[in-house]
Amino acid sequence: MRILFDIIYLLLSIAYLPSLLLTGKHRAGLRERCGIYPPAVLASLNNKRPLLWLHAVSVGEMKAAAPLLERIRRDFPQYRLLLSTITPTGNAVARQLAHPDDVVVFFPFDLSFVVRRVLSLFRPRLFLIMETELWPNMIAEAGRRNIPMAIINGRISDKAFPRYRGLKRIFYPVVRAINLLCVQSDTDARRMISLGADSSRVRVVGNIKFDQVKAVSDKKIPELGLGQKEVVIVAGSTHSPEEDLIMDVFCALHASHPEIRLVLAPRHPHRAGDIARSAEARGLPVCLISALNRGNASVPPGCVFILDVMGVLQQLYCRADIVFVGGSLIPHGGQNPIEPAACAKPVIFGPHMFNFSEIAALFLRNNAAVQVQDKNGLQRAIEDLLQDAQKREQLSLQAKKLVQENQGSVNRIMDILGKLKFLPLP
Numbered sequence: 472m473r474i475l476f477d478i479i480y481l482l483l484s485i486a487y488l489p490s491l492l493l494t495g496k497h498r499a500g501l502r503e504r505c506g507i508y509p510p511a512v513l514a515s516l517n518n519k520r521p522l523l524w525l526h527a528v529s530v531g532e533m534k535a536a537a538p539l540l541e542r543i544r545r546d547f548p549q550y551r552l553l554l555s556t557i558t559p560t561g562n563a564v565a566r567q568l569a570h571p572d573d574v575v576v577f578f579p580f581d582l583s584f585v586v587r588r589v590l591s592l593f594r595p596r597l598f599l600i601m602e603t604e605l606w607p608n609m610i611a612e613a614g615r616r617n618i619p620m621a622i623i624n625g626r627i628s629d630k631a632f633p634r635y636r637g638l639k640r641i642f643y644p645v646v647r648a649i650n651l652l653c654v655q656s657d658t659d660a661r662r663m664i665s666l667g668a669d670s671s672r673v674r675v676v677g678n679i680k681f682d683q684v685k686a687v688s689d690k691k692i693p694e695l696g697l698g699q700k701e702v703v704i705v706a707g708s709t710h711s712p713e714e715d716l717i718m719d720v721f722c723a724l725h726a727s728h729p730e731i732r733l734v735l736a737p738r739h740p741h742r743a744g745d746i747a748r749s750a751e752a753r754g755l756p757v758c759l760i761s762a763l764n765r766g767n768a769s770v771p772p773g774c775v776f777i778l779d780v781m782g783v784l785q786q787l788y789c790r791a792d793i794v795f796v797g798g799s800l801i802p803h804g805g806q807n808p809i810e811p812a813a814c815a816k817p818v819i820f821g822p823h824m825f826n827f828s829e830i831a832a833l834f835l836r837n838n839a840a841v842q843v844q845d846k847n848g849l850q851r852a853i854e855d856l857l858q859d860a861q862k863r864e865q866l867s868l869q870a871k872k873l874v875q876e877n878q879g880s881v882n883r884i885m886d887i888l889g890k891l892k893f894l895p896l897p
Contacts, residue, residue, distance in 0.1 A: 474583075500559065500577035506588040508576065515574050516592065524553040524595035525623075526578055529561040530781075531680075531807060532601040535624060537568055538682045538881045539599075544570070546885065553593055560739070563781065581606040590616060599623050600649075603631070607645045614648040623884060624679040625654035627662040629825050630804065635666055643667035651891060653884050656829050674887055677880040678830065684785070684813035684874065695732070695763065695790065696770035702731045702792045704853065707784055708738040708806035709797030714746045716800055718753060718775065720850045725773065728857055734787055736778035738797060738806065743779035750775045760787075789814045793856050793863070795849065796820040808834060812870035817863045819843060819852050833877075839869040 502508075523543060527533040533556055540552060554565040555578040565575045579589045586609045598613050598620045613620055627635060635642055646652075646667040654660050655678045664670050697703065706717045714735050721733045735746055747757045756774040760783065763770075778787065788794055794811035796818060798804060804826030808818050818840040824831035834840035841856075843849045856863045 500562065503577040504580050504585075506579050506585045506592075508592070512574060512576060513592075515572070518551065518572060520549060520551045520572070522553040522574065522593055522595045523547075523550045523597045523599070524555065524593065525599040525601065526555045526604060527561060527565075527601035528578075528604055529556060529558040530564050532556075532624075533561050533564045533568065535680045535683050536601050539623065539679060539884060540568060542881055542885050550596065553595060560781070567782065578606075579609070581608045583608045583612070586612045590618070597621070602626055605635075605642060605645050607641065610645050610648050619651075620649045621651040621653065621888065622649055622663075623653050624880070625652050625663060626656070626659045627666075628804070629828055632662055635662075639666055651887065653887065658829065674883075676883040676887070677877060678809075679880040679884070680807055680809050680830075681874055681877040682879070682881045684810055695734075695776060697732060700730055702728070702857065703734060703790055704731055704793045704795065705734040705736060705787050705791035705811075706795045707736045707788065707797055707811065709735060710738055710801060710803050711742065711745075713797050713800050715749055716846045717795065717849070718750060718755065720846060720853065721775070722753060722755070723850055724853060724857070728854075729773075731857070732774075732776070734776040734778065734791070736784050736787060736797075740779045740781055743777045746777055750777070785810050785814070788816055791816050793853060794818050795853075798826075799823050800843075800846065800849065805831065808840060809874060812839060813874045815867040815871040817841070817856055817866035818870055819849065819856075821845075821849070834870070834873065837869055837873050839866065839873045841866070 525536055525540065527536050533554070543550070543552070552569065552573040554569055554573060554575045556562045556565050557578050562575065562577060569575050574593070579585045590612055595618060598618050600620065600622050602624050603622065603626060610620060643666065646663060647669065649668065650672060652663050652668050652673045653676045654663060654673060655675070657675055660673045660675050663673055695703070704721070706713070709717065714737065717733070717735065721731070724731060737743060737746060743759060747759070750757050756771040758770055758774045758776050760776060760778045761780045778784065788811040791811065791814070794816045796806050796808045796811065798806040799821030800823070802823045805820060805824035807827060808820060808830065811818050812834070818834065820831065820840060820842055822842065822844050831840070831842070835842060841852050843852050
């Protein structure tokens, strides 16, 4: 079975090998993905406190894990945390969340000889997997070593489910080996069971992302140099070519609403330069948030603000008057609308929310968001909210109420882990 999993993994990885070998940001973690770690990581293994391993593929999943990490540290201080991701941006977020004696690494390639080496080095007492990262060799090897494993915030999207179902023979023993599956919804529970999960091990606990949001101090909000009467529209976690579509909308509205200001927050901040050039080609002045943070930038009238640093999007949501959630005007699958909702902001998203389908449906059922079908719909929705302050206020209140009513997943997860004795004293 190990050889079969190795072959499948290698075949599926062929398409990604050029980026792994040639792209600098991937090359930095290539050695760690092969199970070869720097001296600092190896030296940390001399610490006698045992490790709990939490794996999250990228930025969103690692951020969502933050409240769970806090609870584990508070309730089980005898453990250290081993945090792993696959993407460089996720790795950066993990380092921000890590304590000095925690360990942060890139997740190893799912090859049998690599995962055996990694598990022998770290010897974790518990392996927590955020959402649905089903790595057959890692899970099989952890099972052979009697390491308890739990899926946290498990979900299988509408798009991913047919693929998993088509490979059910491969994933059946993998899902069967997991000791606990804490999933977001009844739909996710049914899908996990249909793939082979033992129904007695599946728990519906809600979405942990409702717990990740916190109140943000006004002192942390970037100073945009704007007056009280100016209306700030934040387009968060956008993907190309959404920024061009949104700037078209902004230009169309600005003539009749000169008080509006636009903040573009791309999902990948390194794209800020390309977005700035596109804005300047439209005759729009640009102001980078990083320059504002350094205090060496002026704020020209009518400029477009572009977020080119990580870690301040939620603060910008708190400064917003209207929020558009990106990845949804194009068939990317959308991004998480919970953060702006927690800040009590009116939320707009596009038609392509299939990665957050149940959350989007929940928002729409509770009149806590507006969904549009295209660029023209986005323009009409923003125009409507600009002209109707009462509607903006009502959407804001409904959004915040919805977030508050759906919090508590972390408490439920910790209760289950405790009852099943997944976190015993070392």
